Amino acid sequence: MGSTNSTLSKIPNAGDLMQETGFSPAHIVRLYDRYKALDKDKKGHLCPQDFGAIKELAMNPISDRIIGAFFSSGQEVLDFPSFVRILAHFRPVDKNRPKDPNSPEHINSRSNKLKFIFQLYDQDKDGKISRQELLQVLRTMLEKQVTEEQLESIADRTIQEADLDRDDAISFDEFRKSMEKVNIEHKMSIRFLR
Amino acid sequence: MRLLPTCPCFLGASLLVCVTLPLAAGGGANASQSRPAEINVTHVPVVTVKWHHVETSYLVALWILVAGVAKMSVAQLNSKLKSFFPESALLIISGFILGGIVWGADKAQTFKLVPRNFFYFLLPQIILDTGYFMPNKLFFSNLGAILVHAVIGTCWNAAAVGISLWGCYLGGAMGNLQIGLLQFLLFGSLLAAVDPVAVIAVFEEVHVNEVLFIWVFGESLLNDGVTVVLYNVFDAFVSLGGEKINAGEIIKGIVSFFVVAFGGSLIGVVFAILISLLTKYTGKVQIIEAGFIFVLGYLSYLTAEMLSLSAILSVTFCGVCCQKYVNANMDEKSVTAVRYAMKVFANGSETMIFVFLGVTAIDTDIWVWNTGFILLTLLFVLVYRFMGVFFLTWILNRYRLVPIELIDQIVMSFGGLRGAVAYGLAASLDETRIKEKNLMITTTLIVVYFTVILQGLTMKPLVKWLKVKRVSPTELKLIEKVNNRAFEHILAAMEDISGRIGDNWWTRGWKRFEDTYITWFLMKPEARKNRDYLFSIFHKLNLEDAINYVTEAEKRGSLAFLNQTDVFVFLYFVFCSYRQDTVPSVSLNIHEHEMKRMNEDFNAHHLLQQHLYRSRKNYSRSNFSINQSEDEVQEIFQRTMRSRLESFKSAKMGVTPAKKITKHPKKDPNHKVRILSEMKRLHNPSVRTSSGVENPAFMPEMDTPPPPWVTEAEADTSVAPSQGAQRYLPWSPRNLHRLAPLRISDRSTDSFLMADAPATEESSEESPQQPSQRDGTHM
Numbered sequence: 001m002g003s004t005n006s007t008l009s010k011i012p013n014a015g016d017l018m019q020e021t022g023f024s025p026a027h028i029v030r031l032y033d034r035y036k037a038l039d040k041d042k043k044g045h046l047c048p049q050d051f052g053a054i055k056e057l058a059m060n061p062i063s064d065r066i067i068g069a070f071f072s073s074g075q076e077v078l079d080f081p082s083f084v085r086i087l088a089h090f091r092p093v094d095k096n097r098p099k100d101p102n103s104p105e106h107i108n109s110r111s112n113k114l115k116f117i118f119q120l121y122d123q124d125k126d127g128k129i130s131r132q133e134l135l136q137v138l139r140t141m142l143e144k145q146v147t148e149e150q151l152e153s154i155a156d157r158t159i160q161e162a163d164l165d166r167d168d169a170i171s172f173d174e175f176r177k178s179m180e181k182v183n184i185e186h187k188m189s190i191r192f193l194r
Numbered sequence: 195m196r197l198l199p200t201c202p203c204f205l206g207a208s209l210l211v212c213v214t215l216p217l218a219a220g221g222g223a224n225a226s227q228s229r230p231a232e233i234n235v236t237h238v239p240v241v242t243v244k245w246h247h248v249e250t251s252y253l254v255a256l257w258i259l260v261a262g263v264a265k266m267s268v269a270q271l272n273s274k275l276k277s278f279f280p281e282s283a284l285l286i287i288s289g290f291i292l293g294g295i296v297w298g299a300d301k302a303q304t305f306k307l308v309p310r311n312f313f314y315f316l317l318p319q320i321i322l323d324t325g326y327f328m329p330n331k332l333f334f335s336n337l338g339a340i341l342v343h344a345v346i347g348t349c350w351n352a353a354a355v356g357i358s359l360w361g362c363y364l365g366g367a368m369g370n371l372q373i374g375l376l377q378f379l380l381f382g383s384l385l386a387a388v389d390p391v392a393v394i395a396v397f398e399e400v401h402v403n404e405v406l407f408i409w410v411f412g413e414s415l416l417n418d419g420v421t422v423v424l425y426n427v428f429d430a431f432v433s434l435g436g437e438k439i440n441a442g443e444i445i446k447g448i449v450s451f452f453v454v455a456f457g458g459s460l461i462g463v464v465f466a467i468l469i470s471l472l473t474k475y476t477g478k479v480q481i482i483e484a485g486f487i488f489v490l491g492y493l494s495y496l497t498a499e500m501l502s503l504s505a506i507l508s509v510t511f512c513g514v515c516c517q518k519y520v521n522a523n524m525d526e527k528s529v530t531a532v533r534y535a536m537k538v539f540a541n542g543s544e545t546m547i548f549v550f551l552g553v554t555a556i557d558t559d560i561w562v563w564n565t566g567f568i569l570l571t572l573l574f575v576l577v578y579r580f581m582g583v584f585f586l587t588w589i590l591n592r593y594r595l596v597p598i599e600l601i602d603q604i605v606m607s608f609g610g611l612r613g614a615v616a617y618g619l620a621a622s623l624d625e626t627r628i629k630e631k632n633l634m635i636t637t638t639l640i641v642v643y644f645t646v647i648l649q650g651l652t653m654k655p656l657v658k659w660l661k662v663k664r665v666s667p668t669e670l671k672l673i674e675k676v677n678n679r680a681f682e683h684i685l686a687a688m689e690d691i692s693g694r695i696g697d698n699w700w701t702r703g704w705k706r707f708e709d710t711y712i713t714w715f716l717m718k719p720e721a722r723k724n725r726d727y728l729f730s731i732f733h734k735l736n737l738e739d740a741i742n743y744v745t746e747a748e749k750r751g752s753l754a755f756l757n758q759t760d761v762f763v764f765l766y767f768v769f770c771s772y773r774q775d776t777v778p779s780v781s782l783n784i785h786e787h788e789m790k791r792m793n794e795d796f797n798a799h800h801l802l803q804q805h806l807y808r809s810r811k812n813y814s815r816s817n818f819s820i821n822q823s824e825d826e827v828q829e830i831f832q833r834t835m836r837s838r839l840e841s842f843k844s845a846k847m848g849v850t851p852a853k854k855i856t857k858h859p860k861k862d863p864n865h866k867v868r869i870l871s872e873m874k875r876l877h878n879p880s881v882r883t884s885s886g887v888e889n890p891a892f893m894p895e896m897d898t899p900p901p902p903w904v905t906e907a908e909a910d911t912s913v914a915p916s917q918g919a920q921r922y923l924p925w926s927p928r929n930l931h932r933l934a935p936l937r938i939s940d941r942s943t944d945s946f947l948m949a950d951a952p953a954t955e956e957s958s959e960e961s962p963q964q965p966s967q968r969d970g971t972h973m
Contacts, residue, residue: 056690
């Protein structure tokens with residue numbers, strides 16, 4: 001534990017980060033080591049190419065979107081706090097953590113997890129998932145086995161199921177409503193980030 | 195009470211049983227003495243009663259009938275009564291009644307639940323059914339917890355109950371018995387196992403949330419491995435006698451656990467592979483491919499039993515592993531056949547087991563009452579179950595993503611039902627070595643009745659009172675499935691980024707391995723192409739839609755509620771679904787508000803009358819045999835439909851449909867492809883060949899004036915396409931033909947692929963022709 005504390009002191013704003021994300025000191029240190037390991041050229045920050053170097057990630061159909069989620073608002077540079085903040089979305093929900101009524105919701109609350117997913121779909125950030133955006137996502141996930149028409153049918157049907165105000169796009173509220181029955185806490189959490 | 199109709203049946207059946215009993219008794223006696231050859235034939239017999247020929251089979255069939263009738267009469271009961279009593283409890287009670295009748299007639303229980311019959315003829319199909327319908331994903335993701343409960347929980351139960359009873363015996367609570375520690379342990383081990391049959395019977399009616407269900411259910415299946423080992427080991431110890439037990443024997447016992455459990459599962463997997471391989475090649479014998487599942491499943495049970503491994507584990511894993519490949523390889527009809535047959539067998543067996551559990555009780559021979567023993571056993575079984583579950587779940591919760599709540603744990607403990615397996619094991623005890631066998635049988639029966647009847651009774655109110663999270667019947671939603679798929683990818687990506695190996699790493703690795711090697715080995719090539727899960731969900735939803743439309747049409751008397759564009763799509767859809775049991779996957783995005791437009795009513799109805807019903811006038815709804823050559827009728831109808839659709843579309847929307855003549859390079863026997871090429875040929879009148887099938891008898895009809903709406907539509911080119919129609923532009927004929935041979939069943943999709951290839955070549959060379967040439971009269 002002694003080494004943890006000394007490394008912890010090297011990380012800027014570690015205390016605030018822990019407070020904000022809910023990670024334990026051990027996690028923060030582990031993530032910091034990983035951050036440093038990904039930063040091959042020792043730049044002090046991460047860029048999209050560093051993510052591209054991760055082998056398994058390249059095989060993931062939606063890898064570019066995920067990388068895009070890290071580098072939001074067009075930045076080319078990812079610092080450690082942002083790295084941790086994004087990963088914090090995937091912490092399991094802990095019911096015991098005291099909720100301060102004045103503070104904003106925890107990063108790993110159900111609503112924030114859903115928002116993260118929504119932003120992955122909504123590339124142009126207009127607050128709605130349009131048919132085209134959905135089609136793109138489906139295309140990457142179902143690459144080889146379905147034809148274009150079938151993709152379009154699936155996309156149409158998906159929108160039809162969720163779209164309540166019939167504007168042919170899914171807003172965040174509609175998205176949240178359609179995911180009511182899904183166990184997000186389970187499906188959007190990674191165990192070792194507890 | 196509506197028992198009245200079935201009362202006579204029930205009484206009649208039981209009366210029949212009583213009548214045959216003296217026959218059986220007498221006939222049995224006679225049969226042993228006199229063989230047919232010894233009878234002095236003094237005259238030519240006109241009719242003889244040859245009871246001994248049919249005795250066994252007759253009685254078996256009779257009892258199956260009686261059990262079935264008992265289930266019927268139970269089902270007819272007052273619904274209030276039914277909402278309290280689980281069906282299994284009512285069946286046991288009817289067993290009591292029947293047993294009473296038999297005992298009254300015979301003064302002995304001639305029809306008991308013989309362990310051999312139970313283990314070899316009644317149990318395997320139930321377990322095969324559960325394995326085949328096991329929700330695999332849920333099962334394997336909770337496998338760790340299930341194993342912990344099954345192995346450690348059962349061992350704890352066995353040891354705790356055995357030792358506590360022994361302690362109480364030493365303390366004198368049970369009076370004088372000829373029993374020792376080892377026998378107590380043996381008794382504890384046979385009573386420790388949670389019974390799958392009882393669990394299914396009770397939990398089925400309760401609908402708890404899926405995690406809770408799979409924990410209890412999985413535990414009840416997997417603990418057989420432990421039960422078999424413990425039972426056999428302690429049985430051997432009892433025979434050896436206390437003195438000969440040393441560390442070596444105990445170690446052998448522990449080793450045998452691993453051998454039995456893994457060996458049993460391995461046998462199950464081997465048989466699953468066999469079944470999958472077999473179904474891969476049964477394309478030509480579809481009619482019997484369903485039978486292979488049952489035969490091989492039963493063989494896996496018997497093989498494991500023969501090698502003294504865990505038979506239940508074997509059958510479970512056989513079902514669990516083969517379900518995916520078998521469902522992909524077999525024809526849809528066979529899949530349905532297997533599903534229903536499996537359910538019939540499993541349900542029938544379950545009914546018989548419970549009825550016989552009741553019948554067996556009415557037997558004065560086995561009842562030995564020892565208050566201390568019985569009551570203490572009951573107490574310990576309950577208490578230690580609760581303790582075991584709570585402790586183990588507390589440990590497991592520290593490693594779980596989402597902890598199991600206290601309420602669920604209570605239900606889990608309460609759901610530790612004992613059933614027929616425990617009774618079967620007790621009845622197969624050797625009474626020479628175990629003097630108190632009857633006492634054990636009595637106690638086991640009482641424990642079984644207590645858990646099934648009383649705990650079953652109180653389960654539903656308990657679940658309601660504790661407000662356990664129930665599983666709500668959800669409809670299938672594509673958006674949830676799409677998102678589930680996205681979640682998997684996202685979590686996988688996050689794990690890669692954070693550089694740790696998480697749960698997803700294993701699932702991903704396994705999926706990759708399975709996709710490349712296993713499906714290549716075990717699945718038919720055609721089935722492999724259409725495996726995408728999302729797509730199958732989509733297909734299922736489309737089928738649901740189609741069924742809904744037909745039912746709606748029947749209700750309203752006609753298909754008039756559809757607007758015109760969708761009529762074509764729908765008719766084509768319906769037509770193909772009657773032709774073979776699959777449907778082209780055209781999504782029917784028909785919104786409610788558009789369906790209500792009334793001005794197309796007449797037209798749609800007219801259209802329907804002309805085309806759909808006329809072509810089908812040669813066959814009834816249920817009987818699809820057509821006197822005219824089926825091929826021709828189909829082809830012509832499709833041609834008609836196609837051209838109507840073409841003309842309508844081109845007229846209304848000015849879309850130029852594809853006009854390419856495709857001479858299919860291969861001589862393909864596939865009927866659909868011929869249709870396709872025929873249709874394409876039709877579009878270009880200049881290259882009209884008569885090489886296709888053209889039924890001269892049908893020709894005159896094609897020359898009749900087209901239905902009024904077509905002429906209207908053509909003439910009225912100024913009508914703007916409806917909002918809905920515009921949106922559905924992608925499904926113009928040009929694209930529609932690609933969907934024609936699309937089949938999502940496990941059968942060949944070759945036609946689809948072939949149709950696809952030329953189409954993609956064509957589209958680049960399309961030359962637009964004037965829509966005005968497209969009119970209904972070109973035919």
